[in-house]
Amino acid sequence: MKVIKFGGSSLATGEQVQKAINIIVADPARRIVVVSAPGKRQKGDTKVTDLLVNLAGAVQSQQDTTAIRDSILDRYRDIADYFGLDGVIIAQLREHLQHLEQRHYPSAEHLYAAFMAQGENMNARLIARVMAHMGYRARFVDPKELGMVVSGAPRSATILEGAYATIAHYQIPDGEIMVVPGFFAYDKDGNYATFARGGSDITGSILARGFDVDLYENFTDVSAIYAVNPDVVDHPRAINTLTYREMRELSYAGFSVFNDEAIIPVIHAGIRVNVKNTNHPDAPGTMIAPTKDVRHHHYITGVAASQGFTALYLHKYLLNKEVGLTLKILQVLYKYNVSYEHMPSGIDDLTIIFDKHQLNASQMSAMTDEIRAAINPDQIQWFDDFAIVMIVGEGLYADPTLVAHVMDELAKVGIAPTMINQGASRISTMLGVDADRADDAVRVIYSLSGCEKSQHVL
Structure with missing residues (x-):
């Protein structure tokens, strides 16, 4: 059935x-x-x-x-x-x-x-x-x-x-x-x-x-999920198969064909999803399947960008030594019923990335005042023209030099990411870039994705 x-x-x-x-x-x-x-x-x-x-x-x-x-x-x-x-x-x-x-x-x-x-x-x-x-x-x-x-x-x-x-x-x-x-x-x-x-x-x-x-x-x-937004790159490569994890990452970052939350129930049940085109129903479409059912021999499955984010930057010397500092910040977010998307940090710096649709100007102002009072940062600043570029692929871990190669190619066109974040799974790398350069970054990274080989569901 x-x-x-x-x-x-x-x-x-x-x-x-x-x-x-x-x-x-x-x-x-x-x-x-x-x-x-x-x-x-x-x-x-x-x-x-x-x-x-x-x-x-x-x-x-x-x-x-x-x-x-x-x-x-x-x-x-x-x-x-x-x-x-x-x-x-x-x-x-x-x-x-x-x-x-x-x-x-x-x-x-x-x-x-x-x-x-x-x-x-x-x-x-x-x-x-x-x-x-x-x-x-x-x-x-x-x-x-x-x-x-x-x-x-x-x-x-x-x-x-x-x-x-x-x-x-x-x-x-x-x-x-x-x-x-x-x-x-x-x-x-x-x-x-x-x-x-x-x-x-x-x-x-x-x-x-x-x-x-x-x-x-x-x-x-559409007849398939594509490796990049067709509005950004003409005639992009269709993706034959995706793992659940890849679909989640790409949907989150802007792929609108399938909602990132929607796939969670089928993940729990291990049910495959076939995305197809009503106007061309005989086309095979894209199959989304458990990782164990997909053979990957490529590095980059897809590249996506989203400009629906805003970032709060905090700087404080010895931030990493202050016990409970993150808890104080999270308590402020909880008070205003705001969730965060990412929180990359350094020893003196913390960046909190939000979905901008859940914030308004008065919330941002009030949160700024309360976070300033709670942790007394040396610097606190909002970045509203903030975009996230997501590089996704189960094969990313296979090439330890790939991220360095991406950064080198971005530098050639004058794009300097303001943030880099990669989880332990290494199936995705997130870059923060200026919103007006997001599409340029996607084109550069997509041009590097031609090194993947065939993939298929067993």
Whole structure:
């Protein structure tokens, strides 16, 4: 049995939904279908989820919601009309949204989570109806029916470990196809709760582990995961296979094809993930597998860059001798509910790297004052134009001179990394560079990656 997930671009129009259905029914093992909300139909279009955020804002501020609601329903109506459905399903979706607008929510975060979940929720209901209309045994299945209970914040939920056992006991009737909305589940009180970015990938991964499937197929709008962003390098090399660890590192650093959090449930279960293209379903795509199942004879698998970071630099003489100094800093971060990404250090220096999306100017100012009061640094400074370049490959450890070679080539084009960090596993090396030179650094490093040999899943 397989879990198959489709991204928003794969379900943006009736024509794209038809392609997805063709893929589903082409393989009888594809019994569990996870769907995203309709994405952009063309450049400049608006995603349904973004429209739902606007709707949530209008509800919260008690504004008239008619126009926004109609624009959302028009997206689903276009798909329904493509398949010749009557207006019943759209009337049901309209009633569903109106009911949500009238509900009471424990907080504004709960309200936004509830509305943001509806892009996937309504799309799953519609696609199940379309497939049934076409004569297939397809049925909408709500995450609550599967026992998908989560904890955590309403818009950054985490599946409870016990939910996997509940999912495993769910019986799928022979020959039936389940259509499950991605991105959301429910907390213990029955409130909607959404996963983090890439949430439909997370749903697919949870169901793959819960049902212990043979393969998790993730369909998107590219034919493979590439060694570098095609927007930075023309016609980059496709990656045939990746290990879980490599995928995590590359996704974290900016590869948007597969979310870095989404792969964790399948890692625990040892389930392979095949990233494929809805528009070219016969292409092999990229297989993500356990390290033991992948033979690597190359050095660099991929290079990625992300400019979504900010860094706090601290300098204090004899910093390494002061017991409890790091604890004092972490207590300040805990007070402001801020997590850090990396913390490279020297004997007198410490750099703390943050995801800039979780910080605002007032937080940064307050944290600076409290850290200054707690540890009395000689220097404290924020670097906002900070980018991370990640060099990833299970084969990196095979060439002890590779990092030196990278640094030499970067120096030739005038790039001097402000930070270098490499863990004991040596499957990734992280460089901190000025944001305006990040793409240049990626191009230089990618030009060195042609030394890898073939790789394949056993």
